[in-house]
Amino acid sequence: MDLIAxxxxxxxxxxxxxxxxxxxxxxxxxYGTMRLLNVGHGDLVMLGAYVAFWCFALTGLPxxxxxxxxxxxxxLLAEALHRGLLHRLLGAGAERIEANxxxxxxxxxxxxxxxxxxxxxxxxxxxxTLDDVVHVAGVAMTESRIVILLVALAVCGGVLIGLRATxxxxxxxxxxxxxxxxAVVGVDVPRVRRLALWAGFAIAGLAGALLAMVEQIGPFMGxxxxxxxFVVIILGGxxxxxxxxxxxxxxxxxxxxxxxxxxxxFSSMLLYGTFVAVLLLRPQGLARAARIRS
Amino acid sequence: xxxxxxxxxxxxxxxxxxxxWLVGPYGLTIALNAAMWVALTVSWSIxxxxxxxxxxxxxxxxxxxxYVVVTSWQVLPLVVxxxxxxLVAGAFALTIGWPVLRVRGPYFVILTLGIAELVKxxxxxxxxxxxxxxxxxxxxxxxxxxxxxTLGLAVLAIIxxxxxxxxxxxxxxxxxxxxxxxxxxxxxxxxRYKVFAFALSAVIxxxxxxxxxxxxxxxxxxxxxxxxxxxTIVTMAVVGGAAxxxxxxxxxxxxxxxxxxxxxxxxxxxxxxxxxLLIGFVVFAPGGITGALARPRP
Numbered sequence: 001m002d003l004i005a006x007x008x009x010x011x012x013x014x015x016x017x018x019x020x021x022x023x024x025x026x027x028x029x030x031y032g033t034m035r036l037l038n039v040g041h042g043d044l045v046m047l048g049a050y051v052a053f054w055c056f057a058l059t060g061l062p063x064x065x066x067x068x069x070x071x072x073x074x075x076l077l078a079e080a081l082h083r084g085l086l087h088r089l090l091g092a093g094a095e096r097i098e099a100n101x102x103x104x105x106x107x108x109x110x111x112x113x114x115x116x117x118x119x120x121x122x123x124x125x126x127x128x129t130l131d132d133v134v135h136v137a138g139v140a141m142t143e144s145r146i147v148i149l150l151v152a153l154a155v156c157g158g159v160l161i162g163l164r165a166t167x168x169x170x171x172x173x174x175x176x177x178x179x180x181x182x183a184v185v186g187v188d189v190p191r192v193r194r195l196a197l198w199a200g201f202a203i204a205g206l207a208g209a210l211l212a213m214v215e216q217i218g219p220f221m222g223x224x225x226x227x228x229x230f231v232v233i234i235l236g237g238x239x240x241x242x243x244x245x246x247x248x249x250x251x252x253x254x255x256x257x258x259x260x261x262x263x264x265x266f267s268s269m270l271l272y273g274t275f276v277a278v279l280l281l282r283p284q285g286l287a288r289a290a291r292i293r294s
Numbered sequence: 295x296x297x298x299x300x301x302x303x304x305x306x307x308x309x310x311x312x313x314x315w316l317v318g319p320y321g322l323t324i325a326l327n328a329a330m331w332v333a334l335t336v337s338w339s340i341x342x343x344x345x346x347x348x349x350x351x352x353x354x355x356x357x358x359x360x361y362v363v364v365t366s367w368q369v370l371p372l373v374v375x376x377x378x379x380x381l382v383a384g385a386f387a388l389t390i391g392w393p394v395l396r397v398r399g400p401y402f403v404i405l406t407l408g409i410a411e412l413v414k415x416x417x418x419x420x421x422x423x424x425x426x427x428x429x430x431x432x433x434x435x436x437x438x439x440x441x442x443x444t445l446g447l448a449v450l451a452i453i454x455x456x457x458x459x460x461x462x463x464x465x466x467x468x469x470x471x472x473x474x475x476x477x478x479x480x481x482x483x484x485x486r487y488k489v490f491a492f493a494l495s496a497v498i499x500x501x502x503x504x505x506x507x508x509x510x511x512x513x514x515x516x517x518x519x520x521x522x523x524x525x526t527i528v529t530m531a532v533v534g535g536a537a538x539x540x541x542x543x544x545x546x547x548x549x550x551x552x553x554x555x556x557x558x559x560x561x562x563x564x565x566x567x568x569x570x571l572l573i574g575f576v577v578f579a580p581g582g583i584t585g586a587l588a589r590p591r592p
Contacts, residue, residue, distance in 0.1 A: 037400050100576055102400040107572035114562040265419055272412040279405045280393045
């Protein structure tokens with residue numbers, strides 16, 4: 001029982017949960033405004049991680065400083081995807097967009113993973129940086145984990161405040177709630193969607209650059225993050241970005257405490273098990289939450 | 295089936311059955327691949343093609359069948375073990391079917407993907423607890439035998455899928471695809487139909503998985519439960535056109551050729567080609583090859 005009550009475990013759960021919340025926040029923005037089921041979301045995390053890896057390996061730039069570059073790469077990819085493919089998908093009704101986007105993004109995910117495997121080989125890599133241990137109130141923390149926790153909470157908090165306090169943020173919230181009504185009251189829906197897509201991809205890239213400090217970096221590392229992001233948005237509720245942050249933290253706690261009570265090999269089972277349980281309990285996925293809100 | 299189509303099908307079957315005596319060992323491996331993918335994709339289409347419930351988790355059934363055959367190796371004779379693998383896969387589908395098939399549309403797709411991963415890690419944990427990280431099988435049947443057995447399963451899958459499409463069950467599943475709520479309203483027992491079709495579409499993949507475990511003579515959970523297998527099945531069905539009975543066969547055969555051209559030299563190139571084909575067909579030809587070729591009926 002000592003283990004369960006230890007602040008060390010609490011810290012681990014907070015770091016993991018904050019990472020999930022950040023990754024899920026990006027998917028929530030993209031799904032909420034455009035109804036795009038981006039099953040390649042985790043691959044953006046993977047690309048961000050490689051940005052951090054190569055920046056550090058080639059120039060010694062620490063990952064927190066490479067994170068803006070990873071976010072910029074996310075924006076570039078979002079724009080390229082928007083111009084090349086998405087405008088074809090977005091013409092249809094919401095149900096068709098969801099069904100088509102899932103298969104399209106699944107195809108994209110496979111392409112990106114294998115291109116990464118071709119470019120960087122399939123063998124996993126690791127970054128050794130910012131791994132000095134700091135003791136705070138008797139809890140040993142590595143610098144990298146403190147950075148992840150602080151940046152993730154800052155970005156989540158910043159986005160949540162930005163959504164309430166800025167015109168663009170309010171416009172994004174309006175499009176998430178009801179795109180048609182938002183257009184009627186004069187919101188430039190296509191521009192808002194594009195902005196949300198940029199933001200969502202940028203946040204995923206940024207999250208990847210941060211997580212590169214604590215995770216093994218490989219072409220196929222992204223999928224668990226995709227699953228985590230879906231847990232976050234289904235549990236947290238469509239477009240409820242605050243609920244998503246809570247759900248991300250909850251998932252982090254489930255996984256860390258679940259592993260502490262069982263064995264490290266159960267980590268993946270806890271993640272996928274939570275995902276399956278969440279979908280079985282909410283069989284309409286996000287639609288039900290949307291209906292209640294509208 | 296028209297008499298001409300019947301003769302063509304009979305000739306194709308006779309030719310496929312004679313393959314082991316016509317080609318060399320390399321040709322036989324291609325034929326074995328083709329039979330395996332046709333069996334898997336056609337089985338998948340029993341639910342995926344009729345009701346458009348797209349399962350991205352069929353590898354779970356394939357893997358469970360393989361696991362049954364491997365764990366019962368030298369305990370049960372293969373003529374029992376392989377069908378048992380199919381039954382276990384079908385029973386698993388039946389068990390999870392009720393809750394899982396309440397989830398609709400794209401959520402069903404990602405849910406099946408998640409379930410397949412969950413099953414993979416569960417088997418990995420069981421194997422780790424048993425202290426068996428990988429298993430070798432000695433004295434497996436030769437490729438000629440495996441090919442004929444797999445071909446038999448492919449033919450069985452085609453017959454079952456065709457019977458389902460012609461039956462009341464098939465009509466009900468198509469109604470689910472067109473409008474599930476309306477289908478339920480007019481009295482189609484959609485729950486029962488979907489679960490039954492799901493279980494039916496799992497049995498043959500379970501048996502195919504068992505045969506493929508014998509083919510590699512090696513069992514490793516990460517390989518047998520590789521989500522790439524599910525992804526390949528869906529891509530084959532989408533490329534061929536899942537709504538048409540011939541689509542999954544056509545898509546599977548076509549992609550086996552692409553795979554032979556690319557897999558040995560550029561495995562990543564093959565995966566990229568699959569991704570490009572999937573996106574291209576979803577965006578530009580959602581009906582697949584058969585859908586694009588079909589003339590609109592008057």
